[in-house]
Amino acid sequence: MDPDAxxxxxxxxxxxxxxxxxxxxxxxxxxxxxxxxxGGTKTFYGRSVDAPALDMTGHRGITHYDPVExxxxxxxxxxxxxxxxxxxxxxQQLPFEPPHFxxxxxxxxxxxxxxxxxxRPWSGAVRDFVLGTRLISHDGQHLxxxxxxxxxxxxxxxxxxxxxxxxTLGVITEVSLKVLPLPGAAHSLRLQLPLEAxxxxxxxxxxxxxxxxxxxxxxxxxxLRLEGGGRSVDAxxxxxGGETLDADFWRQLREHELPFFDPADPRPLWRLSxxxxxxxxxxxxxxxxxxxxxxxxxxxxxxxxxxxEAATRAGGHATCYTPSAAEPFTPLGPVLAKYHRxxxxxxxxxxxxxxxxxxxxx
Amino acid sequence: xxxxxxxxxxxPLPPVDPEATLQRLHDALPxxxxxxxxxxxxxxxxxxxxxxxxxxxxxxxxxxxxxxxxLLRTCHALHVPVVTRGAGTGxxxxxxxxxKGVLLVMSRFNRILELDPDARIARVQPGVRNLxxxxxxxxxxxxxxxxPSSQIACSIGGNVAENAGGVHCLKYGLTVHNVLALExxxxxxxxxxxxxxxxxxxxxxxxALFHGxxxxxxxxTEVTVKLLPRPQSAKVIMASFDDLGKAGRAVGDIIAAGxxxxxxxxxxxxxxxxxxxxIHAGYPVEAEAILLCELDGVxxxxxxxxxxxxxxLAQAGATAIILARDDAERARFWAGRKNAFPxxxxxxxxxxxxxxxxxxxxxxxxxxxxAELSDESGLRVANVFHAGDGNxxxxxxxxxxxxxxxxxxESVGGRILELCVEVGGTITGEHGVGREKINQMCAQFEDAxxxxxxxxxxxxxxxxxxxxxxxxxxxxxxAEYGAMHVHDNQLPHPELPRF
Numbered sequence: 001m002d003p004d005a006x007x008x009x010x011x012x013x014x015x016x017x018x019x020x021x022x023x024x025x026x027x028x029x030x031x032x033x034x035x036x037x038x039g040g041t042k043t044f045y046g047r048s049v050d051a052p053a054l055d056m057t058g059h060r061g062i063t064h065y066d067p068v069e070x071x072x073x074x075x076x077x078x079x080x081x082x083x084x085x086x087x088x089x090x091x092q093q094l095p096f097e098p099p100h101f102x103x104x105x106x107x108x109x110x111x112x113x114x115x116x117x118x119x120r121p122w123s124g125a126v127r128d129f130v131l132g133t134r135l136i137s138h139d140g141q142h143l144x145x146x147x148x149x150x151x152x153x154x155x156x157x158x159x160x161x162x163x164x165x166x167x168t169l170g171v172i173t174e175v176s177l178k179v180l181p182l183p184g185a186a187h188s189l190r191l192q193l194p195l196e197a198x199x200x201x202x203x204x205x206x207x208x209x210x211x212x213x214x215x216x217x218x219x220x221x222x223x224l225r226l227e228g229g230g231r232s233v234d235a236x237x238x239x240x241g242g243e244t245l246d247a248d249f250w251r252q253l254r255e256h257e258l259p260f261f262d263p264a265d266p267r268p269l270w271r272l273s274x275x276x277x278x279x280x281x282x283x284x285x286x287x288x289x290x291x292x293x294x295x296x297x298x299x300x301x302x303x304x305x306x307x308x309e310a311a312t313r314a315g316g317h318a319t320c321y322t323p324s325a326a327e328p329f330t331p332l333g334p335v336l337a338k339y340h341r342x343x344x345x346x347x348x349x350x351x352x353x354x355x356x357x358x359x360x361x362x
Numbered sequence: 363x364x365x366x367x368x369x370x371x372x373x374p375l376p377p378v379d380p381e382a383t384l385q386r387l388h389d390a391l392p393x394x395x396x397x398x399x400x401x402x403x404x405x406x407x408x409x410x411x412x413x414x415x416x417x418x419x420x421x422x423x424x425x426x427x428x429x430x431x432x433l434l435r436t437c438h439a440l441h442v443p444v445v446t447r448g449a450g451t452g453x454x455x456x457x458x459x460x461x462k463g464v465l466l467v468m469s470r471f472n473r474i475l476e477l478d479p480d481a482r483i484a485r486v487q488p489g490v491r492n493l494x495x496x497x498x499x500x501x502x503x504x505x506x507x508x509x510p511s512s513q514i515a516c517s518i519g520g521n522v523a524e525n526a527g528g529v530h531c532l533k534y535g536l537t538v539h540n541v542l543a544l545e546x547x548x549x550x551x552x553x554x555x556x557x558x559x560x561x562x563x564x565x566x567x568x569x570a571l572f573h574g575x576x577x578x579x580x581x582x583t584e585v586t587v588k589l590l591p592r593p594q595s596a597k598v599i600m601a602s603f604d605d606l607g608k609a610g611r612a613v614g615d616i617i618a619a620g621x622x623x624x625x626x627x628x629x630x631x632x633x634x635x636x637x638x639x640x641i642h643a644g645y646p647v648e649a650e651a652i653l654l655c656e657l658d659g660v661x662x663x664x665x666x667x668x669x670x671x672x673x674x675l676a677q678a679g680a681t682a683i684i685l686a687r688d689d690a691e692r693a694r695f696w697a698g699r700k701n702a703f704p705x706x707x708x709x710x711x712x713x714x715x716x717x718x719x720x721x722x723x724x725x726x727x728x729x730x731x732x733a734e735l736s737d738e739s740g741l742r743v744a745n746v747f748h749a750g751d752g753n754x755x756x757x758x759x760x761x762x763x764x765x766x767x768x769x770x771x772e773s774v775g776g777r778i779l780e781l782c783v784e785v786g787g788t789i790t791g792e793h794g795v796g797r798e799k800i801n802q803m804c805a806q807f808e809d810a811x812x813x814x815x816x817x818x819x820x821x822x823x824x825x826x827x828x829x830x831x832x833x834x835x836x837x838x839x840x841a842e843y844g845a846m847h848v849h850d851n852q853l854p855h856p857e858l859p860r861f
Contacts, residue, residue, distance in 0.1 A: 068614040069721050069752075091620060120561065127567055128539050141810045149719040150751035151536060151791035153525045153574040154799070154806050155834060156818050160538070160570030169566070181620040203480045207503055209594035209660045229663030236660075275559040277481045294561045316560035330564040335552045339822060340565055346817035358565070 013061030025140025039104030076108025114164025274316030418459030448520030454796030488519025525574030626750030643698030718782030
């Protein structure tokens, strides 16, 4: 841990940007890579980076929050739980329901991995709520892109480019996020339905004014969440029937705490991101569908190549969530790969930011 | 101000031989329409920013992807710059041609390739008009959400290039939130799929990067958009105010009440009178400001929200609150707003439309600043405002036939944008930088940030042949603009044109 980052009397609000910039400039000067580290909860998500840590957890605190503007600006090392607590106190939330994967999750890790929870198909993903970022460039300069306004098309959208880029293009030190009010009412339910029937119903409801904000299927049951005004939730609750489901189901799904995700299961865990209408994929293993079918979790011993091929044929891609997978992410085609390399080379010419985290040559 | 390409400030363009280029393109693409006579090129000399015109060297109107690929490869080999144009409705000069460049017009790519109501997507060619997508989706109860005012004419490729917005962005987002995938061709002629019909794709978020990139990174040849179910119910409330500040505060009050309206628009008195005179929307011409608040969604919730919004508006001091009785009245209320630009255009021989975005809390300060600039310059300014998302469209009225008035209008516009940056906002919310705001980019970004923009550009187009001079200023331009800016502050007559 960087000794500078840990010091300071109040760890709730601490600005160590200057030290972070100095570390980056030094690393760039020496051509030595850095592993950008937050709470370490999502280290498993990606290839391992063998380099000294740039600890972000000392750079924390909310720099600006005005609930009426629906925007919060927060330093990257701020614990995600703390941000969510402060938003909830004002009746607001991060609509994309980011997974924490542990108590130490930070805002920076949330943005860098770009992972979103069950509400994603209806609300949008992390990237849809990122309005601006502060970034440390390879030469240690502290830059600002985007801002706190909802609409901004000045220059290229660097803020969304670095969202989900896993720290390979720069160090995110601060992010401005659009936030939204908490729903007025919510109801979760469970319907006993085979997969095909569940998918047909979801397709139908998708074209109707049903206030769905989560839909998952596993082992013969469809799990739904309704959110909105009290009257519409009540009306749809009566219409859909089923048995009432504890809303904590969605947290457990998001955090991979359901029995399906049992870490003791020796079979690798795969995430298949496919069009929600894709037919069931002919792959052996256990399935859990989220995002109304657009995110499909698979426990399977099948070879990576077979799983990737099936996902690609269905119009999507597959990611291996089991720690220490050799290549967790689907390889890019040659033209895309070329432009990825060129972006990396232009923004991080010495390759100091999380080298190899996404792909071997990035 | 002269925003035409200036090699001294924008960097040298490669030497181009028009005759040889024409010959080479003719040879390589015998079947493609290639306009070269002055008469044929004339209609393409400007986009929606019609105060600025440049005759393109050649105008290419390809109809197949093979033609686009060959055109790009040939231009790449010849070092000929390429400016891409869609429907030509852009307001920032993003498709302003180059004398030494080929204008690549994508308007013949105008087919809807696929519309899948179960998947709720449409796969369309870039020249398809924005509104045509919603029209095609309507029989399925679906629509495409972003609705820029020019939606009758503007094309989806241009919407992506500018990351176009509209009046429903607070709830439904911009173009970037409503597009799933793009097919693009790079300057070197390589095809690439960006994004997918799944909700994410591996690698960097190039989909987001291409939105608003103004034709600088690649040519968009296909767009897959998300379709949404048409809301069961949509209601519009119109509230009148005797004071702009009160109207501005009411906007915050609605959002503080936990309501996210489908649309939330504000117009000032000059805009109200212009729109009423033109459209007869039923606007109160004596009001200092009106708010149009659209609430949409499930019927029961909309009814509840309407009641709450009425209470909030009454509390905020609205002098009248009218709920549109039916869809016809609702459409009329919106027609006034959507036609505000041409309506204001009837008040004056010319008008100049600005596009700053500010944090909403700064609205009173910015409106006051605009009023002062208007008084100082003697030019009337009408304000049309996407109040929900802080996107301000001041319309500066002027007469280009009066010597110096265009320059004065631009100077007032530039200072409005600088005011937006000063209060923590941006110089462009949805119209793009293009050529129009190239100098104000220097006010918004530091040199180090502009350097990063150039790095991104160079990753896709190292020789700088795609739309040179747009979107990102050179550091040389910023050095000069910054110097003039300081100098201007020392002038005794700030109302004098700066360029």
